[in-house]
Amino acid sequence: MSIELKKVSKRFVDNVVLDGVDFYVAEGETVALLGPSGVGKSVLLKHIIGLIKPDSGEVWVDGQLVPMLGRKELAALRSRIGYVFQNGALFDSMDVFENIRLGISDERLYADKDHCTDRVRECLRLVNLAEDVGTKYPSELSGGMRKRVGIARAIAGKPVYLLYDEPTSGLDPVNADVIDSLIERLQQEIGVTSVVVTHDVRGAFRVADRIALLAQAKIRAVGTAEEIIASQDPVVQQFLERDLETAVLQSVAESGTSAGPGALSFQTPAARRRASGSGEEVP
Ligand SMILES: Nc1ncnc2c1ncn2[C@@H]1O[C@H](COP(=O)(O)OP(=O)(O)OP(=O)(O)O)[C@@H](O)[C@H]1O
Numbered sequence: 001m002s003i004e005l006k007k008v009s010k011r012f013v014d015n016v017v018l019d020g021v022d023f024y025v026a027e028g029e030t031v032a033l034l035g036p037s038g039v040g041k042s043v044l045l046k047h048i049i050g051l052i053k054p055d056s057g058e059v060w061v062d063g064q065l066v067p068m069l070g071r072k073e074l075a076a077l078r079s080r081i082g083y084v085f086q087n088g089a090l091f092d093s094m095d096v097f098e099n100i101r102l103g104i105s106d107e108r109l110y111a112d113k114d115h116c117t118d119r120v121r122e123c124l125r126l127v128n129l130a131e132d133v134g135t136k137y138p139s140e141l142s143g144g145m146r147k148r149v150g151i152a153r154a155i156a157g158k159p160v161y162l163l164y165d166e167p168t169s170g171l172d173p174v175n176a177d178v179i180d181s182l183i184e185r186l187q188q189e190i191g192v193t194s195v196v197v198t199h200d201v202r203g204a205f206r207v208a209d210r211i212a213l214l215a216q217a218k219i220r221a222v223g224t225a226e227e228i229i230a231s232q233d234p235v236v237q238q239f240l241e242r243d244l245e246t247a248v249l250q251s252v253a254e255s256g257t258s259a260g261p262g263a264l265s266f267q268t269p270a271a272r273r274r275a276s277g278s279g280e281e282v283p
């Protein structure tokens with residue numbers, strides 16, 4: 001139940017986006033994928049659900065070679081994957097309830113009205129949206145609300161894999177926190193295998209077991225938060241610098257103590273799991 005890209009290369013005409021990329025997510029693991037805008041993070045994510053095929057290299061998901069799958073097999077695989085599109089990708093002609101219901105891939109459950117009502121309500125609650133949002137249309141929502149509806153749809157079918165493309169961008173800090181908590185809980189309590197594409201370094205350190213940095217068409221660094229912070233690679237340091245400064249300032253403000261970068265302690269998800277028992281139940 002892992003995800004693996006082996007030496008994946010992809011170019012659009014003369015734009016080489018991925019150049020021999022190796023990327024691995026173990027079963028039950030959350031890996032954050034960071035990198036500058038336009039570097040190819042969304043393109044990498046789309047390879048995992050077979051929306052984009054590599055020019056060369058292999059994409060393995062659930063023990064299957066994704067680019068080789070036929071239509072039916074691909075549909076079956078996708079029913080096990082929740083995908084949070086960067087732009088929400090909601091259907092404008094459907095209300096929020098129907099948009100979220102589309103995430104219920106099991107046909108029997110999809111046809112069960114009571115199940116759908118309960119599940120959609122549950123998913124709205126999990127992304128911190130009021131129940132009456134279900135009757136609204138995407139055009140009536142704010143960008144942040146649309147984003148959360150997209151997340152609700154991605155989790156509605158209780159997927160085994162979750163691919164999040166910028167799940168917290170455009171959200172206020174409180175709702176970004178709700179979504180980060182949700183990502184953590186889905187992993188801790190259900191053991192979902194996830195990739196989180198994000199610009200939010202602080203959020204990445206919070207939710208991810210490991211972090212990968214995509215730069216100049218290659219995975220430039222991969223490791224735990226501690227390993228990434230300790231990296232001597234100037235490209236990694238430069239990328240993290242600005243966001244880490246913000247994180248340090250926030251950390252200081254929250255703890256009320258003065259602290260330099262060295263005093264910033266990150267608790268990785270694995271460490272947190274050891275420290276605490278099981279949390280609130282995720283349905
Ligand atoms: N279908 C496509 N056809 C042609 N070029 C594409 C296509 N999809 C992506 N690209 C190009 O691939 C590059 C990487 O795009 P991608 O959307 O993956 O960036 P990103 O890292 O997700 O950026 P952002 O952080 O802004 O979302 C860009 O140069 C983009 O123009």
Ligand SMILES: [Mg+2]
Pocket residue numbers: 041042043086165
């Ligand atoms: Mg993108």
